[in-house]
Amino acid sequence: MRTNWKLELTKEEMQTYGYQVVDAIVAHFDTQNQKLPVAQASRAEMDHLFLEEAPEKATSAKEVLDFVLDNVMTQSQIVSHPKSFSFVPGPSNYISAMADTLATGFNIFSGGWAASPAAAELEIITVGWLLKIFGFPKKKGGGIFTSGGSMANLTAVATARRIKCGEDFSKAVIYLSDQAHSSNIKAIRVLGFRKEQIRIIPTDGEFKFALNKLKNAIAKDQLDGLQPFCLIATAGTTNTGTVDPLTQLSKICKEENIWFHIDGAYGGAAILAKNGKQLLKGIEKADSLTVDPHKWFFQPYEMGCLLVRNHKWLKNTFTEKPEYLRDIEGNESEINFYDHGIQLTRRFRALKFYMSIKTFGLKAFRKAITYNCDLAEKTEKILRKSKQWEVVSPATLAVINFRYNPMSHNFSEKELDDLNQYISGKVVNSREALLVTTVLNKQVVLRMCLINPRTTEEDVTQTLALCEKYAQEKLTV
Numbered sequence: 001m002r003t004n005w006k007l008e009l010t011k012e013e014m015q016t017y018g019y020q021v022v023d024a025i026v027a028h029f030d031t032q033n034q035k036l037p038v039a040q041a042s043r044a045e046m047d048h049l050f051l052e053e054a055p056e057k058a059t060s061a062k063e064v065l066d067f068v069l070d071n072v073m074t075q076s077q078i079v080s081h082p083k084s085f086s087f088v089p090g091p092s093n094y095i096s097a098m099a100d101t102l103a104t105g106f107n108i109f110s111g112g113w114a115a116s117p118a119a120a121e122l123e124i125i126t127v128g129w130l131l132k133i134f135g136f137p138k139k140k141g142g143g144i145f146t147s148g149g150s151m152a153n154l155t156a157v158a159t160a161r162r163i164k165c166g167e168d169f170s171k172a173v174i175y176l177s178d179q180a181h182s183s184n185i186k187a188i189r190v191l192g193f194r195k196e197q198i199r200i201i202p203t204d205g206e207f208k209f210a211l212n213k214l215k216n217a218i219a220k221d222q223l224d225g226l227q228p229f230c231l232i233a234t235a236g237t238t239n240t241g242t243v244d245p246l247t248q249l250s251k252i253c254k255e256e257n258i259w260f261h262i263d264g265a266y267g268g269a270a271i272l273a274k275n276g277k278q279l280l281k282g283i284e285k286a287d288s289l290t291v292d293p294h295k296w297f298f299q300p301y302e303m304g305c306l307l308v309r310n311h312k313w314l315k316n317t318f319t320e321k322p323e324y325l326r327d328i329e330g331n332e333s334e335i336n337f338y339d340h341g342i343q344l345t346r347r348f349r350a351l352k353f354y355m356s357i358k359t360f361g362l363k364a365f366r367k368a369i370t371y372n373c374d375l376a377e378k379t380e381k382i383l384r385k386s387k388q389w390e391v392v393s394p395a396t397l398a399v400i401n402f403r404y405n406p407m408s409h410n411f412s413e414k415e416l417d418d419l420n421q422y423i424s425g426k427v428v429n430s431r432e433a434l435l436v437t438t439v440l441n442k443q444v445v446l447r448m449c450l451i452n453p454r455t456t457e458e459d460v461t462q463t464l465a466l467c468e469k470y471a472q473e474k475l476t477v
C-alpha cells in the first residue's frame with residue numbers, strides 16, 4: 001500500500017484493510033468468552049512497547065494494524081466478558097459496534113439539522129422512545145445524547161441552575177446523598193459552585209436518601225436565606241443498585257420549588273425489567289433524568305443521555321447565536337442539537353441505539369435486563385445457602401455485595417477486610433475474573449454487577465469457587 005499526503009488509499013486497499021479490521025472485531029466477539037477478562041501492565045511495560053517520537057516516515061498499514069491488534073487490543077480489560085463483574089461492565093453488542101463504525105466511516109456531523117437532517121431526526125426519534133419508556137411527557141419532553149453519564153449529569157445541573165437561578169447562583173444550594181455518583185460532584189464543581197453550596201445528605205440503613213435529614217437541611221438553608229435549587233436522587237446507586245425514594249423526593253422538590261434530577265445512569269435501564277416500573281416508581285416525576293445507554297442498554301462507549309420534561313429548558317440553557325451559524329438555524333421543529341447541550345461537533349450516537357433496537361427489538365432488551373436481575377437474585381440465594389459467605393447488600397438492580405465470612409471463624413472486622421481484599425487481589429491477579437471490592441458500612445466487600453446477558457450461573461459459581469480457593473489459601477498460611 002502506497003500512502004500519500006492526501007491520506008488516501010485505493011478502493012482495493014481500503015477493502016482489504018477494512019475486511020481485516022472487521023475480521024478482527026468478529027474474532028473478538030466470537031472468542032471473548034474464552035479469553036481472560038483482566039489486563040495488567042505497568043507504565044514501564046507500556047512505555048517499552050509504545051514509546052517513540054511521532055514518525056515522519058510512513059509504515060505499511062498492515063504492519064501498523066497487526067501491531068495494534070497484537071499489542072493494543074490485547075492490553076485492555078474485556079469489559080464485555082461474562083466474568084467482568086466490577087464497576088459497571090460494558091456488555092455492548094455487535095450491531096451497535098458496526099453502527100458506530102458506519103457513523104465514523106461516513107463522519108456524520110450530528111450537531112445541526114442542516115448538516116444532517118436524518119441524524120437529527122433519528123436522535124429526536126430515539127430520544128422519543130426513551131421519553132416514552134420512562135413515562136416522560138412525549139410532546140413537551142426532550143433530551144440529548146451525550147458521551148456518557150458524567151456529561152449527562154453536567155448538562156442536567158447546568159440546565160437546573162439556568163432555569164432555577166438565572167444569572168445569580170451565589171446563594172444556590174444543591175442536595176445529593178452520600179451514595180450519589182462522584183460525577184455529580186464533579187459536575188457541580190466544574191460549574192463553579194463552592195463547596196459550601198453542596199449538601200451531602202447521609203443515607204439510611206438501606207443506602208437510601210434519609211428523608212428527615214434532607215428536610216432538616218433544606219429548612220435550615222431556607223432559614224439562612226439560601227436558595228435550595230436542585231436535588232440529585234439516584235435510581236440505581238453504583239455501590240448497591242439502590243433506588244432512592246423517588247416519589248417522596250419528588251414531593252419535597254415540588255413543595256420547595258427544587259429541581260428534581262435523577263441520576264439513572266446505572267439503574268435506569270431496569271425500567272425494562274419485568275417489574276421495572278415498580279422498582280423505579282417515581283422516575284417519571286423527574287425534571288431531568290440521566291440514563292446511560294453504554295451501560296445496561298448494551299451500547300458500546302460512548303453514549304449517555306439526558307431526558308428533560310420540557311425540551312425548551314435545554315434550548316434556553318444552551319443556545320448561543322454566533323454569526324457563523326446563522327445560515328443553519330432552521331425552524332423550531334428541526335432541532336439543532338448543538339443548541340440543546342454543550343457540544344457543537346457531535347458524533348452520530350443515535351445511530352447505534354436506533355439500529356440495535358430495530359434489529360433485536362425492545363423485547364430482547366426487556367428479556368436481557370430481566371435475566372440480569374434474576375441472575376443477581378439467584379446469586380444471592382447461592383451465597384445465603386453457604387456457611388462461608390455473608391450477603392452485605394441484597395441483589396438490587398443486578399448488583400450484589402458480599403464478603404467471605406465463614407461461620408466457623410470469629411474474625412475481627414479488620415481480619416475480614418484484609419481477607420476479602422486478599423481474595424479480590426488474588427482473583428484479579430489470576431485474570432480469570434474481574435471482581436474488585438468496595439466499602440459499605442466501613443466494611444470491605446466484594447461487589448458483583450451482573451448486567452451482562454451472556455454471564456451464566458456457572459460463571460458466577462466458578463468465580464465464587466475461585467474466591468473460596470484463595471480464602472482457604474490465606475487461612476491455611
Ligand SMILES: Cc1ncc(COP(=O)(O)O)c(C=O)c1O
Pocket residue numbers: 088147148149150151153181183234236237238263264265266267292304
Ligand atoms: C450512577 C452513576 N452515575 C454516573 C455515572 C458516570 O457515567 P459515565 O461513566 O458514563 O460518565 C456512573 C458510572 O458508573 C454511575 O454509576
